[in-house]
Amino acid sequence: MSEEVPQNKKRKLDQSLRVKIVAGLARACPASQVNKKEWCESIYDTLLKECPDRLPEKARSIAFNVKRNGEYLCSCRPEDVARMSPDQMARGTTLASLRESIVLGGWDPPSSERPSLLESSKWVSTANKQKLELVIYEESSFRDFSTYWRSSVPRVVVRHGDITSLEGEFHALVSPANTMGNMDGGIDRVYADFLGWSYGRPYHDPNPLQLGIDRFKGEENARLELGEAVLIKDLKVHLIASPTMILPGKIEVNSRVVFQATKAVFQLWKANEKIRVLRMPSFGTGYGQVPGIISASQTMEAFCHVWNSL
Known part of the structure; x- marks a missing residue:
């Protein structure tokens, strides 16, 4: 016993x-x-x-x-x-x-301190009606964006699916374009088909994005620089383009390209308040091979930087 x-x-x-x-x-x-x-x-x-x-x-x-x-x-x-x-x-x-x-393939992990909006920021403190939809197609990047943003910013939602076919009203799409404005591949091809545009030079007639870049730069066959953005107005839906690369290819590890490109997008959007609902994909995660969590963190950093600025 x-x-x-x-x-x-x-x-x-x-x-x-x-x-x-x-x-x-x-x-x-x-x-x-x-x-x-x-x-x-x-x-x-x-x-x-x-x-x-x-x-x-x-x-x-x-x-x-x-x-x-x-x-x-x-x-x-x-x-x-x-x-x-x-x-x-x-x-x-x-x-x-x-x-x-x-x-992360050699990329430095994001800081443990996430960027945040100030209470005095225009996004928070005014009767701002603008809404950002981060629409992520690839599953792992969608999880990264959902985890990193996780309802921390009012009127910002992370959605999963095809950016042009999800339900709901939207007024502009964002393109992480190449500097030439060519739209014959990747998400730009999806946009061109959706808008009924030509894929553009050098193999097709110039598309509205390329013509808009020409007007913006004041010359024909112009190129948009990294860190610049243009707004192309269309009867169907507007397009904001900000390049992440000259030609399709891998983005350099630990570069700030995603931050620079998305900052240009948000600055242009901030100046055009009539664009109420903006649909935006993840930047750099396709051809650029930027890890989803890096794209999410640099995008949030750019968003807070722009909206916290006077």
Whole structure:
């Protein structure tokens, strides 16, 4: 017959484990951490409540990560730390950044601090009726945009599907064009077919985008520079174009092309408030091979930069 552990002895064992784990966590904390004991006790209590069977294992993992990433973890609520995965606890460390960079094909991961709109920004503080629809066709990029933007900006929605056929009214489309305004490939071909336009030079008659670029630059066969944008007005729906590349090809790793191009789009849109609903695809994620999360972060940075400006 097995002997049951008396309740008073069990309580002593539990208290001994608590003291041991709390002390171990406290030793791992950086010297700058205030209220170490209370912080560590809150971690223990959360672990005891949510994963009692794995308590010692989780506590060891937390102590290990607090030793190498204490400044970050000790700035977090203890309840949140107790629920973090090892990768989340390693956030910001050299190893974690290296791992994420490898996953992103060499691109530096976005900053942990996302851009935000000021309360005084024109987008927030006025009776602005403009709405941005980020329409992402490719599944993984859609998930990246949904995760990064996640309803953090009013009147901005992330949608999945074909940008020209989704339900709902819209007044302008955005093209991450090439500098020549040629529209015989990628999303520009979709736009040309939707608008009934020619694919444009050099193999077809000039399209309205190319003619608009010519007017904007004051010469024939002109090219739009990176960081510039033009608005082409059409009876069906307007088009804002801002190039991300000269010819279709991979965008240089860690470049700011997406930020520069989307900033030009938002500046032009801001100056044309009559365009109420703007549909915009992800920039650089096709031919440019920019990771979805990078495109999402640079697009949000550009959006906040433009709308926070006077």
